[in-house]
Amino acid sequence: MTTVAVTGATGKTGRVVVTGLLEHGIDVLAVDVAVSAAARAEFDALGVPLTRADLTDYGQAVDALAGADSVIHLANIPAPGLAPAAHTLTTNTAMNDNVFLAAARLKLSRVVWASSETTLGLPFDVPPRYAPVDEDHYPYPTTTYALSKVAGETTAAHIAEWSGIPFVALRLSNVHTPEDYARVPGYWADARSRRWNLWGYVDARDVAAACRQALTAPVTGAQSFVIAAADTIMNRPSAELLAEVFPGVRLTREIGTYETLLGIDRAREVLGYQPQHSWRDAVDAT
Template sequence: MSTVAVTGANGKTGRVVVADLLEHGHDVVALDIVAGPGDRDRMARIGTSLLGADLTDYGQAVDALQGVDAVVHLANIPAPGLFPAAHTLNTNTVMNNNVFLAAAQNKVSRVVWASSETTLGLPFDVPPRYAPVDEDHYPYPTSTYALSKVTGETTARHVAEWSGIPFVALRLSNVHLEEDYRLVPGYWADPHLRKWNLWGYVDARDVAGACRLALTAQVTGAQSFVIAAADTIMRRPSAELLAEVFPGVELTREIGTYETLLSIDRAREVLGFVPQHSWRDVIDH
């Protein structure tokens, strides 16, 4: 087992990833810029300590990654619209650059990091070229948040070439905790409410599983994978939703009744990623 640094460890997804890695026998160095006494107590209950680190400072990034075997990098402004556009682009890009270069400086064995479904063209105000949307439907950033992820994927490719470290970008769909599923019935009446990501989502526990699998997958260079639930967040058939909301978009293959329109085929094949969780296990539909 390895020592894994998790950045953004105190965030919504980060806490689930930390707990999963600990449960599977890894030692975890948990890093977050938000690291007050209550945050440290929460992380202690999960089973590790929390180190405060501002990853926009390269020196802190280098220090924080010393002695670790691998990095799961989740720390970023997590969505568009939370801060002014330029701040989102600049902050995320600096953090990603610093973590990637610090990983190379410290000669870690693997970097797994949170890219985004937004790199694929979200919010699909312009319809996708085809569905299911896969890794090749890229790059189509429509916000500075998405652009920060595209820039990160480009940087990762070159740092991987220079360093020989495999970089795995997980293009995460809209992450849900189990308690978030109580909101799901509110999406059903109007299919346009969630058209922005083709009705996609992913359970945080499945994100944690994808991160863990990506740490040991047989990959080289820098590779990217769509990570989504196996189904959509709607109770209507996926092909029916696509035909109604995006009538000009063709399906490239047959799909299951409620199958995701964000293709996870490549993640399944290369990483062994098979989502285990669905809102359908929690909400009466």
Template sequence: MSRVVVTGGSGKLGRAVVEELAAHGYDVVNVDVAPPPAGQPAAFTRVDLTDLGQVMEALHGVDDRYSGVDAVVHLAAIPAPGLRPSGATFANNVVATHHVFLAARQAGIRNVVWASSETVLGLPFDVPPPYVPVDEEYTVRPESTYSLGKAVEEEMARHFARWDPTAKYVGLRFSNVMADEDYAAFPAFADDPRSRIWNLWGYIDARDGAVATRLALESDLTGFEAFVVASPDTVLDRPSADLVAEYFPDVPVTRPLVGNETLLGIDKARRLLGWDPQRSWRDRA
């Protein structure tokens, strides 16, 4: 079995990633400051990722808990703008990611997957996107300190990958992560479509996000790659073409939009990772 350290394995997405990796035979170590849920199929070590020494040890091996790590999935972060003051968010997230990248390099770990964010696409889209569906082809457009930090992390990954052309650094630009219990609120979004315009009415089921994470780990890519990871539909029942026509009438549409399909383009992840998201809030409505 390959040993994978998952930072932030106690969070909403992290829990799903730990379950997915363990179900596929990986030896998983959850590294977090928050305790894991009961029964999680992973070892747990409490690590402050802003302390480089702790991260170095976590990615080499901790005492008699484990030794040697094959890959790292870095999900731990202050997860959204506004939860902490901007400076604190930047200082925590960017420093933690630098420490993970550096410690992985020092430990000889060449398989790194981490949580970037849909926010680098220009969220909350007060300035309209250059086209829809949005994708990975245009330059990042951070509009908050949180998003700026994610853009910096992607730039760091480019250079870590340049320093070692055999290594892989995959940034997954996750949309708004949802679990089953979150879907009860979705029908009410129809009452005010503008309440979800900030990310083009997108979301990602945590379990589909976990599958994308595993496939990124298992891919034979090298260098830096970024992927938008979103569910294949929107949070609304209205056709996506109608939403664009009403709320973004001057934004170019690069191809015909079918039904309720996502406006967060996931074609690259489908093509290069073989990812095929299956879950929709409509299955639980």
């Protein structure tokens, strides 16, 4: 039996990741600094121990992860602009450093963690060099949030080397839950409204699947993968959107009509990632 610590467990993505692990018979230790009475009741009902810990503190990180075999680390300030720029950088970096070093101290078998599509150059005020944008279109942080993820990936690479623990960074696209899909048609009138991430998104349930796959995939050292839906969030062909909004950006290969412009080929190949969910299953595309 394996036990996985999930940090950021009471957050938007964390809740779905925890549920997915339980559905697959994997025991969970949940960790978050935000533990409301409702969250406590929810996790009690799931039979999941929930530890309140501030992961910017190393001692709390070590304590919170003790007893787990591996960790899925999602706790962070999750976007630019939610906190002052320097605070986002120093807080996320402290959390990432502490969780990575705690994993090494506790000799966990693997670290899976949430990096971000923002490391690839979002919001593309400067057009991407090519599309689909893939893992090699890196590092282009334009915010301290993105920089915190780039710093995290660099730190992960070195701690992986020192410790021998495989680290898997998931460069998540914009996470959507089924409740978010009602807003999708509102994006369609203006092709520029979602150009900031090349019209990408990812369903939280597919993130949960990617996390599970990343726990056992044949990865050594530290590797990073773009995790996005298989399609864009728009109801127009992807090549047409690119030509209109980013004229001059070349396509490196043929793409499907609505195919994502955030390349997930490497995740498919190495992790076995296969997105199963689309807004198209929830909303009429016409």
